[in-house]
Amino acid sequence: MALPDIKIRCDGRPLPAELEVLDLEIQLELNRIPQASLTLLDGNVAERCFEVSDGALFKPGSRISIALGNQGGGPAPEQIFEGIVTRHAVSAGSEGLRLKVNLRDRAITMTRSRHSRVFAQKSDAEVMRQLISQANLKVGRLARTPITHPELVQFNVSDWDFIVCRSDVLGLAIRVQSGEISALPLALGAPKRILDFGLDDTRELELELDGAQQWASLKVQSWDRAKLAPTAPVRAKPASLQIGNQSDTLLAKAVEASAATLLHGAPTAPAELQSWADARLLRSRLSLLRGTAVVDGGADLKPLDTVEIKGVGQRFNGKALVSGITHTIDGDGWRSQLRLGLSADWFARTAELAEVPAAGLLPPAIGLQIATVASLAEDPDGELRVQVKLLQMAPDQALQWARPLSPDAGAGRGFVFRPEVGDEVVIGFLNDDPRQPLILGALFGSKNKPPQPVQSPDKTNPLRAIVSRAGSRIVFDDKTPALHIETTAAGKADGEYKNKISLDEKAKTITIEDQHNNKIELSDKGISLTSDKDITISAKGDIKIESQAKLDLQGQAKASLQATEVEVVAKSKFSAKAAQVDLAADATFAAQGGAQAKLGSNAMVEIKAALVKIN
Known part of the structure; x- marks a missing residue:
């Protein structure tokens, strides 16, 4: 094993030659932030100090770069790592006094x-x-x-x-x-290095084929909001990787892994679905061959490079992806451990990815809970909350304040329906914080039954209703269809509401009626106003009654027309007829014809006055 040539720089300056590095480790891995550790000889018991630790070289935040090469005339050391000091520790034990420095790549700032x-x-x-x-x-x-x-x-x-x-x-x-x-x-390319076990510097090798995460094929679907149905399946493009004499698809069949379908419950663009499917199947294939190989130290490989494995039999010979490298330098020299293959699990499965529930402030309340409304007392904070009793709380526990949700709420407007005491409600919690309950809605059941006319379920489900505590209601009937607005101000008679407004498409009517038998009806026959008593029409301005055809005014007893001035105009003919007609004027009475005037009787005509003048 060749001796390493180590070049360490601290904030741009070479590490002093008198400092002794006992061991060094550098970890490089896909989808992870590189890290390194240095152990140096430091400390003097007699002088009660750690000189290197007390100095400025390895203070937290210092920038450290590490270049590695092999002694003996090979290539110049290549920088493998650069990062900052994140941890600084001293120790004393059987091995002596030590300074250990942990380093992380500056990408740590993104976390x-x-x-x-x-x-x-x-x-x-x-x-x-x-x-x-x-x-x-x-x-x-x-x-x-x-x-x-x-x-x-x-x-x-x-x-x-x-x-x-x-x-x-x-x-x-x-x-x-x-x-x-x-x-x-993620792809297998041309091999950067051949691991020829038994013939090269490969010191250790551990490989495995695992078909547990393999699928014969893969398709994905999402939600089509236009069709209110799942989208057509999007199939992953084949990503077969030949590993020795065992292909991933054959191995998938061997472990009886059929075609898989992944679902996302939100609308997703087809291009994104295709990317998802392809990436998921590729990651599965890259998890087929996994293992480690320890070789003599070298800076020629990086994560995501491809190596070729030889000398381990037909089942394992072939290409493999380098997903990580750990360089270790100690008293035994420099060795590099290669991690081959990738886990099939995506980073999204990392437990720490999402923030802890309730921000970690206290144990969370997970999921929806059942409660009953206990009190409508005035909210001391003025937030319109009501008090509820959660199922999990013992009877002697204090009530909790909960905010009711509304379909619409804003300054001076909104949908205002507060729950009633005794209502069964569903509770959720803001950010899973048990101190922040919300009333998401209320539940009907065998105890709190829905009101009429929607109490009895109908498979055609034609009725919708909003019913107040007093029984006033708005009923939507999709069978007719019709809309009824009804109140119980005067009570009900024989199950019928006496004050109501009805819009009935089937009858083609709009009707307004009350408990006094006053009724207005609009229909295809016209408009009808009926009342058991008087009908009064009054206006501060003009009242105009006009008909394109015939206008009838009729009273069974008496008809009166009174005004400061009355004008009756007929465009062609004016007729007035009765058993007896009386025309009288307190002052002047005039009757005149523009062309001709006639005054006659079938019996007698009497003209009588203090003075009669004819022509």
């Missing part, structure tokens, strides 16, 4: 906090470039991502977790190298 953002009309590559640049990191090679998203939402997750999750769905892998972040396609 520091969670963010929520909306990226409009951007591709995944554009989003990744933006997030990497905002972290003041170098943007490496970003594979082309053809989908432009109308909205791509990052919700309460770190920038690092977000780009790794998105890379999984796109069939990409994130590779970090000395503060430079790339998103590259």
